[in-house]
Amino acid sequence: MNNMSPEVALHRISPELRPLLCNVVRNGRVGLDSTNCLRVTDLKTGCTSLTLGPCCDRFKLHIPYAGETLKWDIIFNARYPELPPDFIFGDDAEFLPEPSELPHLVQWDAGKSECLLQLVKELLQQYHQYQCQRLRESSRLLFEYDSLLEDSSYHHNMEVYAGRKNSWTGEFSARFLLKLPVDFSNIPVYLLKDTALDPGEDVALLSVSFEDAEATQVFPKLYLSPSIEHALGGSSALHIPAFPSGGCLIDYVPQVCQLLTNKVQYVIQGYHKRREYIAAFLSHFGMGVVEYDAEGFTKLTLMIMWKDFCFLVHVDLPLYFPRDQPTLTFQSVYHFTNSGQLYSQVQKSYPYSPRWDGNEMAKRAKAYFKTFIPQFQEGAFANGKL
């Protein structure tokens, strides 16, 4: 019943209602958090138990909203599939949307498969307004909301969940979920390709939880879509600053935005820099290039001959190049170590400066090779065996 796969749900629902549910399950991305799609559970029927299936016509829809999951009951009648559904809004017993503001309910058309999904989106909008209304119970939080509302970048990209008042302590809590206006479009495609699932929209969401009405306990959290997270170097790479006590969202959120933007820029720059580096090496070493990463420009392998001594140089470019220095690995083509590997030496510190351009780096690298090779050769002959 729970964690039902969409296909199972579609199989059990009454055939006349299937198109509506199909649309919801397959295309159903509502709200800011579009990485989580809508889920359907608890399929039941309103027909007598003697009716042969599939005849399910009522179910629970799980909708992600402001970090919470809303569980709404949707009730159809399989015998009258042309009729619009009824809703039970779970624990939000006081939420009563205005029917006139639900055009897809007033002009319900069971023939249009997207009708249900559109209706759910309209209900969600009404729900958002209802939650914002509830913020009135705390003037501080209402202020936060209003200030964000004025900023056009956040106005339409905000979900608010005003939590239930704790009946014992009388505390009121709220959560703001904001979609950060950060441009991810310039992130090189290769960085976004590695995720197994459909990455969906690239989005960064900032969730700020106010555990009390006076904003003394505030917990921010950044959510990145998987591809962005990967592109920026994993979840550990990005740390957002703590919410300053006495601060407010209208100041804090832009801070986080800037941080994120900087990071993205850095990543983009790094990519370009790496490309430049590789290009310079290609032009300097020409035929000596064995192979290189033509997508991410993270690796380069050269084969160099010096006084009849051949060797390989592997260059590994880190993510935060040029800030971080590339690693050079020298490898002999003749000598093996005891473990059967080709004899190699890694060099991490050599003359380098992040301010050099690609050309300069290639020239300097060449010069370094010349000084280092005799040393390497000796080492190879001494420690390796043919």
Added chain:
Amino acid sequence: MAASISGYTFSSVCYHSANSNSDHEGFLLGDVRQEETVSISDTQISTAELLQIVEIHNHDPCAQLFSFYDYAGKVSEENLNSILKDRRKKVIGWYRFRRNTQQQMSFREQIIHKQLTQLLGVPDLVFLLFSFISTANSSTHALEYVLFRPNRRYNQRITLSIPNLGNTSQQEYKISSVPNTSLNYAKVVKEHGAEFFDKDGVMKDIRTIFQVYSALQDKVQAVCVEVEQSERVKEKFQEDVNKLKQQIALRKRKTAEEKRLREVQNADSRSTPEENTEPPEASLLSRITFHAPSAPERPSTSPNPPSYTDLLSQDDSLLSSSSPPTSAALLPRPQAVGSPGHPTPGPLGMGLAMGLGLSLGTSPNPVTTPSTPYLGNGDGSSSDSLDRQAAGQEDDDDDEDDEDDDEEDEDSSEYENLVSETTHLQMVSASVLVPGRPAALSPDGDARGSQTT
């Protein structure tokens, strides 16, 4: 606020709902009344409690969904009127049935309810929600119902009581105050009522039954009087019977005494050393016989069985008869005094009070005996047997002397029996000899002493 619905209305709603293949809805008709309860207690003067009671008399199912509202949930007054017609005034709520859903008002239901409250002008309009939950394998189905009053902010759920639906072993069958509003019913009752009700409105049957009851009571009273009289007559008869019994016993004792004296004289003439043991017994026995009359001071009307000693004395006469003591001689016969030597043991296997004489010898003249050979039943049966045997005894007296020898041989066997049981006799006699000694309680509370077997 309390609410009640009659059993038949409830079952009718359930029937309609369960038979529909989709959600189902309708209106509830009835009355709302206010009950004021004034309670007076010692601690306070009086408290008045106002309770609003909603009574659901009837229901009006809707033929289909969306029959009086549109997709947006807007109620059409026109459609409402066409459904309800003149029953509109009686509407106190509405109901909805939906399978496998939560017991919570839905979005559309709330919207409709608000509008109905306004249109019908019922401020406390109620909403009855039925939900039918079935288990996955259809083995168990539960019909749940909740009555809401959504127009209140708090305490929105009201208990709905159905009279006589519940554990009737602890409650009486209640007559509900919900009236039967059927016109047909009222007509029929009016037409045929006179056959059942008299002018006071009391059912005729009740009066008839009461008359029967009174008649029965009178009869019972009369019978009581008769019973009393017959009891008194019986009491008197019993007295007479007891007196007669005493007389008979006395006479018998006298004859027995005479006979014994004669025998003693005979025995003395042929006395042996072994007889030395006997005289004490004889004297004992004679003492028994002597004291027997005085010992039991029975009231004439008491139905107590005669004492053991009485029976012993009675048996003396029995044993002297030639007729074998097949019936009456269930008691040991003490008369085997003076028998020559040790008696040959006879096939005696019975106890003291059990057909002792039945195994003794043959019976040339069997005497028909009553089936209950116990003497001293107190109901006269024993006296019957005694009478008969007494009669037989008198007849056979002439034959006794001739058959003495024979009898003595027989008696010798009896004597052995008696020897073995003399200890018992002694115990009995000891108790008789000292009539004045009160029963002494043994440590464990049993009364010992003057007891008769």
